[in-house]
Amino acid sequence: MSARLVFLGRLADLSGPLVVAPGPLAAVALPEGVLGPRVRLALNGVLVDAVGLVLADGDELAFLPPVSGG
Amino acid sequence: MLADVRLLEEAFDPGAALGSFSALPDAGGIVSFLGQVRGGGGDAGSVEAGSVEALELQHYAPLTLPAMQALAERALSRWVLGGLLVWHRVGVMTPGQPIVLVAAAARHRRDAFEAVDYIMDHLKSDSWFWKRELRDGQWHWIEPRDQDVADHARWGD
Numbered sequence: 001m002s003a004r005l006v007f008l009g010r011l012a013d014l015s016g017p018l019v020v021a022p023g024p025l026a027a028v029a030l031p032e033g034v035l036g037p038r039v040r041l042a043l044n045g046v047l048v049d050a051v052g053l054v055l056a057d058g059d060e061l062a063f064l065p066p067v068s069g070g
Numbered sequence: 071m072l073a074d075v076r077l078l079e080e081a082f083d084p085g086a087a088l089g090s091f092s093a094l095p096d097a098g099g100i101v102s103f104l105g106q107v108r109g110g111g112g113d114a115g116s117v118e119a120g121s122v123e124a125l126e127l128q129h130y131a132p133l134t135l136p137a138m139q140a141l142a143e144r145a146l147s148r149w150v151l152g153g154l155l156v157w158h159r160v161g162v163m164t165p166g167q168p169i170v171l172v173a174a175a176a177r178h179r180r181d182a183f184e185a186v187d188y189i190m191d192h193l194k195s196d197s198w199f200w201k202r203e204l205r206d207g208q209w210h211w212i213e214p215r216d217q218d219v220a221d222h223a224r225w226g227d
């Protein structure tokens with residue numbers, strides 16, 4: 001029973017992917033700096049809010065910093 | 071009409087892509103934009119920043135291509151187009167290599183100009199890419215410039 005956390009862009013410099021126990025995100029000891037007002041979250045490819053988020057077995061939660069393409 | 075939207079892991083030939091695209095029979099005009107890796111000071115924009123040795127575009131598979139396809143669909147619904155091509159590289163590129171090619175075909179030029187402008191503004195600051203440059207042997211993350219954010223905001227979506 002586990003969920004996976006992945007960190008994109010500059011957040012990948014702070015942490016590689018993490019495997020955590022299912023449950024409330026608030027109970028997960030996250031690497032410092034991966035959450036912030038400009039970081040968005042995607043749960044299994046769908047954008048979500050961190051508030052009240054609960055991870056289930058097999059979930060992938062992505063931490064998405066500001067983007068830059070083109 | 072379906073858009074040709076691709077996320078490319080390997081280098082592509084923009085001339086060949088446009089050659090095929092321009093064969094569309096109903097196009098009165100075709101507008102294209104090619105973005106490529108610049109040398110010099112890179113996105114940091116200063117000589118002091120050092121020359122760009124390489125650029126890397128990262129993406130997140132569950133989001134990036136689906137969002138590019140949705141962006142193309144929005145452009146198709148907003149302008150009258152006979153064809154639309156949106157190709158974007160990911161991975162490591164060197165100066166002079168193409169990063170992004172956007173082309174629109176329309177019966178009248180204004181639709182094509184605006185559609186390409188719209189897509190590029192959204193690819194720059196509202197699509198799921200993360201860009202970094204290698205300068206003086208060190209990687210530096212690049213965020214959208216204020217101008218990129220303002221360019222995106224003018225479309226109101």
